[in-house]
Amino acid sequence: MDVASTLLVPALSIRGLTKTYRYGHFFSRRSRQALHDLNLELPAGEVFGYLGPNGSGKTTTLKILMGLVCPDQGEARILGLPSTEFGWRRKVGFLPENPYLYDYLTLAEYLDYVGLLFGLSSALRRERAQHLLRELDLVRSAHLPLRRFSKGMTQRAGLAQALMNDPEMVFLDEPMSGLDPLGRRRVRDLILGLKAKGKTVFFSTHILGDAESLCDRVGILRSGQLLAVGRLDEILRMDIPRYEVLVSGLETTQLDALPCGIDNRRDIGERARLQVREGGLGALVTAVERVGGRVLSVQPVSESLEDYFLRQLTAAGEEDPEWAE
Amino acid sequence: MGGMRRIAAVAANTFRETVRERVLYNLVLFAILMTLSGLLLNPLSLRQDEKIVKDIGLASMELFGTMIAVFIGVGLVSKEIERRSLHLLLAKPLSRDEFLLGKFAGLGLTLSANVAAMTAGLYATLWMIGRHSGPGLLAAVYGILLGLMLAVSIALLFSTLTSSALAAVCTVCVVIGGRFADVIRNMREVAPGAPGWLTTGLYYALPNFHTFDLKDRVVHGDPVGFHQLGWITLYGACYMGVVLLAALASFRRRDFQ
Amino acid sequence: MWRKVLFLALVAAVPILLRKVDQNLGEFRAQEEALYLTSGQQVRRFFPGFEGLMADVYWIRSIQYFGGRRVFAAGKRFDLLEPLINITTELDPKFEIAYRYGAVFLSEPFPMGSGRPEAGVALLERGVRELPRSWYLQQNLGFFIYFFLKDPPRAAKALLEARKQPGSPIWLENMAATFLGEGGERAIARQIWRQMHDTLEDGIFKKNALNNIQRLDALDAVDDLNRVVQALTSRTGRHPRSLEELRAAGLLRATPVDPAGVPLHYDPALGVVEISRDSPLWRQPLPTARRYESF
Numbered sequence: 001m002d003v004a005s006t007l008l009v010p011a012l013s014i015r016g017l018t019k020t021y022r023y024g025h026f027f028s029r030r031s032r033q034a035l036h037d038l039n040l041e042l043p044a045g046e047v048f049g050y051l052g053p054n055g056s057g058k059t060t061t062l063k064i065l066m067g068l069v070c071p072d073q074g075e076a077r078i079l080g081l082p083s084t085e086f087g088w089r090r091k092v093g094f095l096p097e098n099p100y101l102y103d104y105l106t107l108a109e110y111l112d113y114v115g116l117l118f119g120l121s122s123a124l125r126r127e128r129a130q131h132l133l134r135e136l137d138l139v140r141s142a143h144l145p146l147r148r149f150s151k152g153m154t155q156r157a158g159l160a161q162a163l164m165n166d167p168e169m170v171f172l173d174e175p176m177s178g179l180d181p182l183g184r185r186r187v188r189d190l191i192l193g194l195k196a197k198g199k200t201v202f203f204s205t206h207i208l209g210d211a212e213s214l215c216d217r218v219g220i221l222r223s224g225q226l227l228a229v230g231r232l233d234e235i236l237r238m239d240i241p242r243y244e245v246l247v248s249g250l251e252t253t254q255l256d257a258l259p260c261g262i263d264n265r266r267d268i269g270e271r272a273r274l275q276v277r278e279g280g281l282g283a284l285v286t287a288v289e290r291v292g293g294r295v296l297s298v299q300p301v302s303e304s305l306e307d308y309f310l311r312q313l314t315a316a317g318e319e320d321p322e323w324a325e
Numbered sequence: 326m327g328g329m330r331r332i333a334a335v336a337a338n339t340f341r342e343t344v345r346e347r348v349l350y351n352l353v354l355f356a357i358l359m360t361l362s363g364l365l366l367n368p369l370s371l372r373q374d375e376k377i378v379k380d381i382g383l384a385s386m387e388l389f390g391t392m393i394a395v396f397i398g399v400g401l402v403s404k405e406i407e408r409r410s411l412h413l414l415l416a417k418p419l420s421r422d423e424f425l426l427g428k429f430a431g432l433g434l435t436l437s438a439n440v441a442a443m444t445a446g447l448y449a450t451l452w453m454i455g456r457h458s459g460p461g462l463l464a465a466v467y468g469i470l471l472g473l474m475l476a477v478s479i480a481l482l483f484s485t486l487t488s489s490a491l492a493a494v495c496t497v498c499v500v501i502g503g504r505f506a507d508v509i510r511n512m513r514e515v516a517p518g519a520p521g522w523l524t525t526g527l528y529y530a531l532p533n534f535h536t537f538d539l540k541d542r543v544v545h546g547d548p549v550g551f552h553q554l555g556w557i558t559l560y561g562a563c564y565m566g567v568v569l570l571a572a573l574a575s576f577r578r579r580d581f582q
Numbered sequence: 583m584w585r586k587v588l589f590l591a592l593v594a595a596v597p598i599l600l601r602k603v604d605q606n607l608g609e610f611r612a613q614e615e616a617l618y619l620t621s622g623q624q625v626r627r628f629f630p631g632f633e634g635l636m637a638d639v640y641w642i643r644s645i646q647y648f649g650g651r652r653v654f655a656a657g658k659r660f661d662l663l664e665p666l667i668n669i670t671t672e673l674d675p676k677f678e679i680a681y682r683y684g685a686v687f688l689s690e691p692f693p694m695g696s697g698r699p700e701a702g703v704a705l706l707e708r709g710v711r712e713l714p715r716s717w718y719l720q721q722n723l724g725f726f727i728y729f730f731l732k733d734p735p736r737a738a739k740a741l742l743e744a745r746k747q748p749g750s751p752i753w754l755e756n757m758a759a760t761f762l763g764e765g766g767e768r769a770i771a772r773q774i775w776r777q778m779h780d781t782l783e784d785g786i787f788k789k790n791a792l793n794n795i796q797r798l799d800a801l802d803a804v805d806d807l808n809r810v811v812q813a814l815t816s817r818t819g820r821h822p823r824s825l826e827e828l829r830a831a832g833l834l835r836a837t838p839v840d841p842a843g844v845p846l847h848y849d850p851a852l853g854v855v856e857i858s859r860d861s862p863l864w865r866q867p868l869p870t871a872r873r874y875e876s877f
Contacts, residue, residue, distance in 0.1 A: 094416035116334040
């Protein structure tokens with residue numbers, strides 16, 4: 001394949017993917033539609049966020065892609081090859097949610113095992129393992145049995161096994177789940193690092209904040225159906241612009257007395273952060289200065305993804321408690 | 326080729342896993358203790374001490390080997406499915422067939438190592454009571470090992486079909502049924518009403534573990550010819566082939582939720 | 583596709599190979615000589631609640647032991663047979679087949695069986711005690727006592743006991759009387775036949791009883807005559823050439839005739855009088871211990 005067509009082949013291509021889970025026994029067979037006619041395409045080099053509440057079908061999608069589950073209909077192609085074939089697996093890394101790594105092995109042994117499965121030579125295995133251990137700050141834990149790893153260490157170890165073969169594309173299912181802020185930051189940096197190297201990253205999450213800061217594009221999944229796919233700023237362009245005003249030197253009573261139009265207010269010590277829509281900005285600034293306060297900064301705030309989706313969901317008449325900050 | 330190397334990798338890892346399961350050590354230790362206890366029984370019985378030591382040694386090898394084969398065999402796949410470590414592996418360029426065969430080979434290695442240890446213990450015990458036994462015992466050991474491999478393959482099949490608890494029960498039932506294969510065939514002596522086609526059919530369908538039982542012949546010094554070993558091996562290999570193919574097919578069709 | 587073919591081929595091969603193995607190693611592979619659990623009590627202790635099943639298992643072991651020893655064992659000793667059968671019947675005292683066939687295995691003369699008829703008879707006696715309603719067992723007991731222990735009165739007693747059970751066939755009395763008759767206990771035999779004759783209605787059984795009474799009378803006559811022949815023989819130093827000689831010697835009044843009216847037969851070579859073959863009272867001699875199939 002020449003360079004031009006390589007660029008044109010999408011890293012991931014999903015068409016018409018449908019899956020219904022059947023469960024129960026003889027007399028009470030029930031079914032739950034996990035995915036319905038999913039269509040998605042990802043160009044190479046993109047970081048894609050696959051968003052949706054728990055149970056929306058994110059994990060099912062990944063399982064179908066990895067060949068763990070068979071779809072009822074539809075097909076997928078990864079790096080140009082059908083998902084049912086093996087060829088692409090050499091160039092792809094996968095990290096499932098809450099990974100269980102063999103607790104009777106040490107990390108070094110586990111990475112070596114994974115390397116063997118990829119068919120890497122022993123020299124290459126050693127080199128890759130050392131590189132990944134350094135990058136993920138696991139050097140000191142290399143010879144600890146995996147059962148002694150904390151949640152954060154396990155997650156990093158999982159990332160290590162996903163990257164062992166230096167893949168072109170990485171699939172991550174809830175990579176930040178259960179991590180403390182430091183862990184989240186580490187994973188975030190890792191993903192950004194991959195992006196810088198031109199890798200494609202597909203990760204699913206229900207934590208919107210993570211998607212916001214990392215993704216080029218997102219896809220929103222709900223009850224097995226893809227609601228929207230697009231660049232973040234495309235989706236958010238529909239939002240009403242708002243501003244965040246940082247003020248100081250005002251008493252609580254004075255803050256309470258400010259004119260309406262303030263959507264949100266957060267008191268931080270002797271300062272306060274106020275959110276106001278575009279139209280009320282001028283009035284607010286004037287009011288603050290009139291009572292002797294100081295306006296420290298004014299920043300435009302685009303409506304967060306969170307608000308947008310809550311709006312979508314309430315518009316559809318549903319409350320969704322699964323969203324997280 | 327790549328496939329064989331991957332199977333070998335899975336097998337080696339499985340071997341490591343079973344060796345590090347401490348349960349194994351207890352069983353092997355127990356088996357060796359049982360053989361030693363044969364020495365204690367000696368003054369209590371009127372029979373030859375050599376015979377008793379051999380009987381107990383071989384019988385405990387078979388009993389504990391079977392327990393290992395069944396309970397670890399059943400866990401091999403079930404555990405990986407239940408803990409979802411399988412998901413990680415199958416995303417690699419490792420086919421489901423290679424995975425299963427690797428597991429089978431790994432446990433086979435483990436069993437061989439255990440049986441070797443127990444055989445060494447048996448020979449040591451015999452040496453301690455002043456009897457030197459030739460390589461004839463090895464025919465019975467070989468038979469035992471064949472039987473254990475067959476039990477493992479059956480355990481593997483059931484573990485691909487259902488949860489580990491149910492798989493263990495089913496495997497134990499089939500193994501016990503197979504041990505009583507001769508009794509089933511002769512059932513007509515005790516229950517003349519039993520339909521012939523049923524008892525015969527059951528006899529051929531169940532794995533005849535009695536076939537691999539060469540303990541008595543060996544202990545009595547009756548020679549076991551190579552061609553007889555050959556037929557037993559063929560039967561065992563054939564049955565194992567059937568079971569493994571079924572296990573591969575069942576495993577390939579499964580959805581891992 | 584090739585997997586399915588391979589699978590089917592292997593499935594077909596399995597029973598074929600098993601047959602081959604059975605042929606090669608012998609269907610009744612040599613059973614172990616050691617019996618670690620030596621009594622029914624011990625087996626009971628190990629398998630509480632499964633006595634019936636264990637009785638079956640031990641019975642099958644007994645059969646396999648017996649069959650295997652007969653065909654395959656070099657020594658052909660049946661040392662374990664009695665303990666195995668005893669354990670079987672201890673575990674399940676109502677196991678009728680075990681008593682029946684076990685007695686056969688034990689009583690058959692070596693090398694066909696264990697050659698221990700006392701053990702076989704003892705087994706049957708136990709069986710009769712446990713299953714008092716089984717006339718069949720008691721009949722077997724009678725037969726075994728007669729054929730193997732050669733004790734007709736005891737055998738007849740067993741048969742008459744069997745006759746007391748409801749549902750027992752009438753010919754048990756016949757057999758008892760026959761045993762007694764052939765065994766020389768003619769007085770009792772005659773009693774039984776007489777009683778049968780008197781109580782039976784007209785028919786073949788009544789005729790049969792009469793026939794037997796006449797036979798016994800004939801046998802008595804034969805015995806008397808033989809004594810006379812003996813006396814003459816010792817006097818003359820040789821066997822009489824015919825019964826005429828006896829008449830000539832004044833020892834006989836007329837040609838001896840059996841109750842059916844047929845003259846008695848005399849064999850000059852042996853010097854023995856017996857019932858003529860032409861007489862309806864003549865019988866084939868009863869078989870002695872010989873392998874019999876239908877039990």
